[in-house]
Amino acid sequence: MRQEEIWDADAAESYDTPGTGMFAPDVLGPTVATLAELAGNGKALEFAIGTGRVAIPLVAKGVAVTGIELSRPMVEQLRTKAEEEAIPVVLGDMATTTAPGAGSFQLVYLVFNAISVLQTQPEQVECFRNAARHLAPGGRFVIELWVPDVHKLPPDKKAVVCQSEPGHISLDTYDVLTQHVVSHHFDFEEGKRTARLFQSPHRYIWPSELDLMAQLAGFELESRHADWQGGPFTADSESHVSVYRLPGGEAASGATS
Numbered sequence: 001m002r003q004e005e006i007w008d009a010d011a012a013e014s015y016d017t018p019g020t021g022m023f024a025p026d027v028l029g030p031t032v033a034t035l036a037e038l039a040g041n042g043k044a045l046e047f048a049i050g051t052g053r054v055a056i057p058l059v060a061k062g063v064a065v066t067g068i069e070l071s072r073p074m075v076e077q078l079r080t081k082a083e084e085e086a087i088p089v090v091l092g093d094m095a096t097t098t099a100p101g102a103g104s105f106q107l108v109y110l111v112f113n114a115i116s117v118l119q120t121q122p123e124q125v126e127c128f129r130n131a132a133r134h135l136a137p138g139g140r141f142v143i144e145l146w147v148p149d150v151h152k153l154p155p156d157k158k159a160v161v162c163q164s165e166p167g168h169i170s171l172d173t174y175d176v177l178t179q180h181v182v183s184h185h186f187d188f189e190e191g192k193r194t195a196r197l198f199q200s201p202h203r204y205i206w207p208s209e210l211d212l213m214a215q216l217a218g219f220e221l222e223s224r225h226a227d228w229q230g231g232p233f234t235a236d237s238e239s240h241v242s243v244y245r246l247p248g249g250e251a252a253s254g255a256t257s
Contacts, residue, residue, distance in 0.1 A: 003117055006200055007071035015051050015077065022112060023053060030228035031144075035109055036061040038140055038243065042106020045134050047094035047127065048114040052078040055087050066101065068094050094118075095126040102134045109142040113239075116145065116202035119180070121213075124205065128217035128244075138249020141219060144228075146239045148204040150176055166190075179204050207240060219244035 017023050035044065035058055046055050049067025051074055059065050059082070067089040069075050075089050090099045094110070095118055108131040118124045131141040152160045153174060162183070163170040170185045181202050188195035205213075211221050222245040226237040233240050 009073040012073035012077040032057045039063045039107040044107040047110040111144040132217045141244045214244045
């Protein structure tokens with residue numbers, strides 16, 4: 001399925017979970033605080049802005065945010081919470097679409113594994129190049145991404161159970177040859193024999209591969225942490241927050257190491 005078909009009206013309406021999951025304060029708070037620090041007094045651009053999970057609280061901190069989003073229903077959901085004047089959004093592919101003010105942003109960010117929805121390596125490289133086109137000299141591109149957990153695959157098996165809790169089971173099926181993974185999310189009610197299924201395809205990226213993509217677009221790796229709180233990235237880390245910086249300009253106050 002194409003991404004436009006996956007992120008339809010039903011997905012947009014059920015995406016927000018205020019106060020819980022990825023909307024929980026202990027998840028969202030450190031994300032927004034770190035991005036606000038990195039943006040400083042400059043403008044920010046969010047690739048795959050979705051329903052505004054991160055953009056809305058970031059604007060509340062005084063950062064001017066513009067978005068690029070492929071899904072019209074996701075933007076329509078955003079519009080129930082923020083007007084176009086507050087958070088302008090351009091409809092389009094984050095790998096190729098140009099937002100107003102390209103070349104003047106201090107920060108471009110792409111969170112919650114969203115770069116992996118681009119299904120090929122060339123598309124992912126173009127995403128880095130598009131970020132570079134939007135940034136001013138010295139600007140930063142921040143990516144939050146999971147570390148592929150193919151080591152969890154049982155011998156001769158292609159699926160890993162990621163989550164199992166009352167009312168929800170999720171599993172990932174892998175094609176290690178193409179680095180493709182499909183996430184399957186099953187939601188069900190107690191006493192019912194049927195479940196609601198949501199599937200999303202991804203192309204997973206190793207950290208070293210991500211760094212090479214960055215180099216091809218002219219970036220340098222500035223920092224990598226295991227989370228938004230700045231925890232050390234180790235061989236056991238399940239995800240990472242990587243900050244890439246373009247040469248030139250003056251280092252902003254949000255520099256991390």
